[in-house]
Amino acid sequence: VLLALVEASNGATTDPAKAKYTVSAFAIGDWGSTTDRGSCCGGTFNNFDLHAQEVVGMLMDKQAAISKPKAVLGHGDSFYWTGIDSLEGRDARFQTTYESKYSGANIKNVDWVNVMGNHDYGGANYVCNVGDHLVRCNSTQEMLQGLQNKFSYQSTYKSPNNNRWHLNDRFYVHRIEDRASGVSIDIFNVDMNDADIAGSHGVCCQCYGYAPSNDNGGCGGIARGDKYCCGGDTAMYDTCMAKFCEWAEDSR
Template sequence: MFAVFRCLLQEQRKLDSFERAFTQLHSYTCDGQEPDYKKFLRVNHEKVLGAAAEKENGRPQLIAYPQGAKAGPSVFPRTRWNKAHTAELCDHKASARGSARAASEFVECYSTMGSSCAAGCGFVEAIDSQPQILVANSFKTRAAKKNPAFILNVGDNFYWGGIEKTCGTPMDELSYTAHHQFDQIYEGIYNGPGLDGKVWLSVLGNHDWGGRVFNNGWDQQIAYTWKSNRWRLPAAYWSQKVNFVDAGFTMDIFMVDSNAMDAEDLDEDPEHNICGAKHNPPGASCASQGGPESLDSCKQWFWDLWSANKAWLADGLAKSEADWQVAVTHFPCGFEAGFWSQMHNQHGLDLLVTGHRHDQELWSPSRMGGLTCFVTGGGGGISSEATPNIHNKKDWYGEAQYGFYDIAVTKQSMEITSINWNGYEIMTRNVYPK
């Protein structure tokens, strides 16, 4: 669930300005050296849980089917719908239809590797059984050839509920659970020539906050910034200036938290509501980490965060003197479309990079008031929106189900290329500075 950025001319690259939005730090210039993140540490501010993680805080291991008990990534099965989202094609849980047989449809596909599988699931064993590995392998192959400057990561970094530990671990510590999940699902998967040492500029997705709770270990994903030489997620929202030295241009990247879109009233949509009463434990609080203080204040906290994000972004874009302005957020093209169109037409935002939906969608600029936007949610930690069968695209939103994007940039233009799980280039679009 990521995109790679590369400059067509650069050999030397310098990431030279660092800003934490939560603490309103001034821009930090490091003259080619990485900032000392530890000096900022104590100020509050789409992958699968590895099955071997120990149980903590009474949490069960998240194993949906027998093969999920193996070390490393496994695919979290999700319900597949028709394109209009009016008819359920393949279910993965008991509560939706109420019968044991119906409830096991997609899980049974994975349990039997397709030998016993409802037709509506559109299960393609060679792809659906290992999409994260397939995408990662294509990602690594392309990185070795193209040598990306950095990676943009749009959130839902771990399924199902982010880091499976309650928020509150001291920010200068990394829990066993967080270490295990990062080791199994990130460090051990995305590595090799062209990727080693490359910075991942990241945001949180709704599942990183907890999916249907708000008190999972999102703070540990932030803390990992200071434990890693490439993971960068210093706050819920923040910005990064990139100076492409040899190519002679700059880029301001704004990392935005849009997860208020899944913060609803207590009794609404309990399976997809970060602030729902059904799954959040009594007394849940992340106040010690700068997060929601209580369940009652949760929804307002996220919407206040979104309001602060919007004001901060508008101000940052207005002040930006960079050649390119890019925003990265979790919720996909189409959400808050009026706001994003305004950021493009009034403040010069050039590109919006998003996730959340589990597929690949390169939108026409005409759909967002002239703003180019794409969804890169097909990283493979969870099953795709629709079948990956290329001969059955009637329920596809975009051009692919699993994959990533490659963005080649110069001072004059960007070339965005959609890469399928097998490494094939399937769509390209050019973007020019606003």
């Protein structure tokens, strides 16, 4: 089979780099900036990333004039560091770090097809809230409601630009097509936060909420049962992890 593929490739008569495609899409992940223009790299690189989102948005708009994308595929982590923290603050947050950043004429009405990232579920901070303040969950049931709220705050959002924001479910299929050519592509969107590396484990431990700011250096290596992992509440942690596995199984 490999030989056949090699032989077929040697006989190619077209250059893929010059081909014109009837259906195109953009893809972007870990794109959600904070509201305070913090820099990950200011110590050594002169804060070059302070305006990164604006630059990327501008480039996307310029390329969209050429490529005419049918969708932007959002791979998650759309709102750093802790997702949307409240329904009351939801629309303002979308406006600040989404609507105003991708507002060029060629891109602002294109569908964004999204999934949740670990930071959208809270990252590694408290998942419960009072208003815009993140607070310790008083019970396992409150924790489960907090996770659901994180999802609902995004899934129920209605964009003023052609209702372009889509987060239909934790698993869903979105089709893009070019009717003139008859070409269509089904996009399978899957919530993969059951991965316990930089996924559900960090979200469920909520270490950056439980640990004081002067003692959170160990959050990267936190383990089930530690005092800063759900405050040592293993039942809450296990229920949280099981919920992510349940959601993942729905998509498989």
